[in-house]
Amino acid sequence: MQKVSLYFENGLFLEARSFGAEGTAVGEIVFNTSMTGYQEIVTDPSYAGQFVTFTMTEIGNVGCNAQDMESRGAFCKGILVRQYQKRPSNFRSEEPLDALLKRFGVMGICDIDTRYLTRMIRNQGAMEMIASTEIHDKEELKKRLEAAPRIEEINYIEEVSTDEPYVHEEGRYDAKTFRYEKPQTSKKIVAYDFGIKRNILNELTHAGIRVEVIPNDTPAEQVIERFQAGEIDGVFLSNGPGDPLILHDEKERTQKLLDARIPMFGICLGHQMLSIAHGYDTYKLKFGHHGGNHPVKNVEKGTVEITAQNHNYNVPESLTEVAEVTHVNLFDNTIEGVRYKEEPVMSVQHHPEASPGPHESAYIFKEFYEML
Template sequence: MKAYIYLENDVFLSARAFGYGGTFLGELVFNTSMSGYQEIISDPSYAGQFIVFSMPEIGIVGTNEDDNESKEVFASGIFVREFSPTFSNYRAKESLETYLKKHQKIGIYDIDTRFLVKLIRDSGNLRAIVSTEIASKEELKERLLASKKIDEINFVKEVSTKKPYKHEQGVWNGKTYDKPKKSQKKVAVIDYGVKKNILNELVDANLAVEVFPYDVKAQDLITLFKKGEIHGVFLSNGPGEPKILKDEIAEIKKLAEAKVPMLGICLGHQLLSNAFGYETYKMKFGQHGANHPVINLENKKVEITAQNHNYNVPEELCKIAFITHRNLFGDNVEGVRYKDYPIISVQHHPESSSGPHESKYIFKEFANLL
């Protein structure tokens, strides 16, 4: 299929499309990972975004059910330099094109992704409209300018579970899933767009896991905590601008005031900062990939981490929290431990799906905190 792309900086491009045809809106971000494209595409944190892969060829290993991070694909679509319609991997069940068609998402290829990465690097994340139906630059421009900005949309209510459920699956070890051990502590996960492998890692840290919708009331969790039916709360990753989630921030503040032990990752980390009155800010083009060096300030070790975020917490957070991790690409705050509360949080993704395994100890630290 022929595809036409209009960017908000008035760049108009043509390319070819695979997967599902139609017209799609989103924000362009680039990802520097060299592998794990299925885990990236199925990460709910990419809701409302087009993922530009810097890896030049995508599709070679196909797709399978085990590597999905969620049941749906919430990203607007993907951009790749070269798309491989054939695949070769012993675990693969279907092609990337079939996968995108099933989830009704578009793939763009035969386009200079290096040009797009440089454009995003220099201009920041750009709103875009992609279509296999509309070839007119002016019509695409009109539709894009009339659409809502990503910072104005609450994607969390779209990606979150609709009802509570228990998660008992452990970490995949290459052949089967490790059986969960007899759990000593129970954790309530607030689902803002949680990845499956985060839940797997919590189980692997010997925790009993129950997942709740994004709008669960703090008082209900506090009641469970006081009864000993849960021992802590996990605040998950998720998409979009954290500051517009006013209700969620207010509920987190109540949990903190009740001294409920908590771990936040990515969006959960950002929401905690906002709950304590330290507002997050949007980065120029964010950090997306599996090769970001982070220094653990407590043991001085450098960890290579997976990242996926456009927003970050401010330096002023050090007034109420110890900074435990810093990003060595930008020196931004990557992790904190709150001074007067049983709360830790990190910006990067220790579940390592996809990405290095060097930060998985965060889940054990949370289990020890409980």
Template sequence: MMLKPVWIYLENGVFLEAKSFGFEGSRTGEIVFNTSMSGYQEIMSDPSYAGQFVVFTMPEIGIVGCNDDDMESQSIHASGMFVRSLNEIPSNFRARENLPSLLKKHDSMGICEIDTRYLTKMIRDGGPQMMIASTEVSDKETLKTMLKNSPRIEEVNYIEQVGTKKSYLHVKGVWNAETQSYNAAHNNLGKKIVAVDFGIKRNILNELCATGLEVEVIPHDFSADEIIERYKRGEIHGLFLSNGPGDPLILKKEVAQISKLIEAKVPMFGICLGHQLLSIAHGHPTYKLKFGQHGGNHPVKNTKTNIVEITAQNHNYNVPESVCSIAKVTHINLFDNTIEGLEYNDAPIFSVQHHPEASPGPHESKYIFQEFANRL
């Protein structure tokens, strides 16, 4: 495959040239790095990465190829990816296409033959920032102007783009390595929940179903009054708030609906963005981390058991220490001591910042899904 030149301009003034694969044209986004050793397809198809370019610290990317089963959503939502060395020819029995083909099909940009260690250190020291990459424009000043005139990631409501537009039942369980397929869901608990789709990952739904819950997925613009009425009638037993992209502080309508659910004491469980929205709805706004947490090797301490769990992470925003006035901290990130889990004092509500569905990543936090089901 012939790799075309691509020019990159970052808002700190850095101007670079590399090679491109996948989408051709111009694309803007926020640049972040991810330290996972595997799972590039799951990462790129995670809706939480909408509006972002992901720098992979793993230098060799592409060898396992891509397949439909490992997609975390119906599309690639990341603006693009940076890799040091691209492997175009997959070597895995599950592969159905290579990485460049997948990116091109979903209009996502791939950038290779670039020093990803340099980019990672730059983000580590200076934080994430906006950037533009183009296979069409090579002039630095023109790219600078194009970037300046583009919306910033915190100005865009990405959940309107990545979430479902209508409700549906999810009927798939977890991956079965022996059969090389997903198990069918068994709704044997006699309990039903609704999962609000802010950009939900498929494997989160799979894990919820694997507990025995019946799972109905609903759009982000849900009515709290309707949910409360269904809960009072016994039609549903709880609510799940999903992960998702962008700055949680711009989701004012969603926060207003969640506040109503809190007042009605509807049982709730949130992951990542859902965790953040619960904090905001309780009156404790989130803040942006210096360079975020993105990877599959983050140690998190469970304060109930004192066990350290290795977790998958993907977030730029965090809940503040002030939330401890109304909630108990259940998990702490041992890299930077930030809050990773909360259990609210006066309501049947808890949440975690990390991703216990382990796709990609370790499996050590999967018990949290069963904990949610047991509480209903």
């Protein structure tokens, strides 16, 4: 481990120790309150452009393995942890977290007061930061941070989306047999890849849906033609990173799909894109929702579900003009799910695939299947 220097948008300058990749990186800092699942978080493409502060004090203790990868790589800028455990102990471990971070160019920062950082973000909001193992002069770090583009100015979807279409056939992972199930499917959809997570695909397949993942820039006309020809039954809009308001091409394609009255389901960024395509722009939360312990009320059933969440943006209350609210966050009463009144379209802000996190919202995938 070597010294790493950190400079934050609010003027804070800190020194810590580094593991993982070396170099200099700029991004937005957020905190995640999940107690487990650091590998799933690190490999979630929705964190592209961000530094993730873990509130769980010890990270790295169970190592990493190919089974728990949520995507083809790791796209966050870095992670900040109180204590990094470099000697993992778990029968499923194939490599230490340090090796995974190095392979994908992600910085690891440890021996730092993550409780202080979490309180700072909670009170002041998510902010830009720079971390470097090469530059240790405060003024130089400040200069570089001020010159760098902000996360809301960068389209990270172009980095995380697939280049070529592919079919996903695996279902849920069976912890008893250590294998993925091969469910029978009776419906077919295409899934726009804005940064899709592997376990979302697993849950869609488990629900009985054959999924073809397509690049984010796939023309809507191609999808509409396949729907009208009976080749597919619907469209899924995936999770993804960054500010949805800069995704003008994705907005236009979503509007065309809505005009064709194709059944659609969106999660996280997909949920936000459906709102924007209907004319209701999203807004940024102060520090976002990131963790595996967020209580959400199912308005229709009157029940409470503990959910996994990862988003900095939210849909507005005015969306109720065209959609019925199905889910509400009990931390701050923000909208967590909707069903559109005049269209076969539904979406949720939280992550019902729960990877990591609880599985209480997995029924939503079956609801999409039934809508199809």
